[in-house]
Amino acid sequence: MRTDVLVIGGGAAGMGAAIAAAKEGVKVTLLEREEKTGGILNQCIHNGFGLHYFKEELTGPEYAERLKKILGEYDIDVVTDSVVKVIKNKKVVTVSCDGVKEIETSSIVFATGAREKPFGALMIPGDRPSGIFTAGVVQKFINIENRLPGKRALILGSGDIGLIMARRLTLEGVEVVGVVERMPYPGGLARNIRQCLEDFDIPLYLSSTVVEVRGKERLEKVVVAKVDEAFNPIPGTEKTFKVDTLVLSAGLLPMVSLVSDFATLNGTSGGLATSNIGQSSVEWLFGAGNSTVVYDLVDYVTIEGERAGKFAALYAKGEKLSEKIPIEPGENVRVLHPRWYSKDDGLTIYTRVSKPIEKAKLVIGNYERTLTNLMPSEMVVLKVPARYLEGFNKLEVSIKEV
């Protein structure tokens, strides 16, 4: 089989990419490993999506269905239940119920999303009983499969998914005894602390972590201790919670295993490094969404997906794209995306600070902007006008405390 633009992943980024590529009049094929497109949106039944992109507050499934509807208006070959095993030199090998297939393409948009940091990565001492889940798995159990994970739960990690699951579990009658966060500040958005924890009087234990899990077959207790500045548990501060369920919300990792051996990764995000038009270090490979950097909002995922899809289509049509100049992280910048700038389109930078900063000055090229109340959990999104970027052969983003 042959196509012009092959989009891998049918979530918020991939659907946006496929739509934008199809608008350029090229042949587009979208591969999705699940039965339906929509990605993680399908199980995110809470509201808060779409304020930027659809100018309306939607739930995850509604957002996905709106994109699906637009997708259906174009002549896009959507292939579901199909898993990509290999990407090599503009050729992709897929596996599905119909067997193993090879697809040749002119360009690829890589939009595989992120996966959750698993329990094994946390290296917590103790037993290995049942009853320990990632937040996304709990979300799928409750919202799609109509199952509850347990009766009494503790949540480790205060990322947005963890906070949202704290509320969801409470509403479904599971007792949530607390949320444990090893940083001295919450990992999720302030609004989620408010509406998911404070609304339900769920305690948040900051500068704390799980030091032990115990249980014969099913989880019986979890030991939590305070940590010092180097995240080492402080002896004598242990507190035991009798719970049958531990929910992990320890962060998301961009899924890059299919491309990591031939494309440059973004060291600040762990994702596929791309330019502002979504192009990676390999000229025919474009990337978008959480496989490049973990975003705060799905709206940005779709917007950047569209951009990558458009330029992947232009590349497939043989248009010459401009040289890209590198963008490096400077002072207080923990996460930075994109990592190159191409004059072919405007520059929107997505960045996270490495620590909370009350008042700061963000500098890139000749552009300066004063920002207040910066938190690592809240992504800074800034459009930088092209006139401030002229004459540079290298750019750096720095966030100086003032």
Added chain:
Amino acid sequence: MVKKLVCIQCPLGCEMEVKLNGKMGVMEIKGNRCPRGYDYAMEEMIDPKRILTTSVKVENGDIDLVSVRTDKPIPKRLLKEAMEAIRKAKVKAPVRVGDIVLSNLLGTGANVMATRTVEPKKSEDFENKNEKDLKECKAI
């Protein structure tokens, strides 16, 4: 008295300060970046309201649950009761986005609305597909 609030109307999460006088009258609202924040702060002081999102059992659907939300915010104090009422509800597939699953929830004037499409189960197709797969496996 000054109360600190975080706006939950959008992901910006504006940090607001609400100045109150002794009789719980709102004197001043600061920190909101849009009018929705102002309205939110006012309401938060009087009777906090929330959009409730949850799910409802579906009979004969290709999945067992349809996700739902209230089409307008309901008083926070009624969330538990609302969950109990919604738990008792059942719908039959097909369900479309926007279908009203429960109207006038607990007399709040809010309707419970489907937020996902659930198609009827294709049980025969599924069995046929299984048989076909089995045959193929045996052939291999």
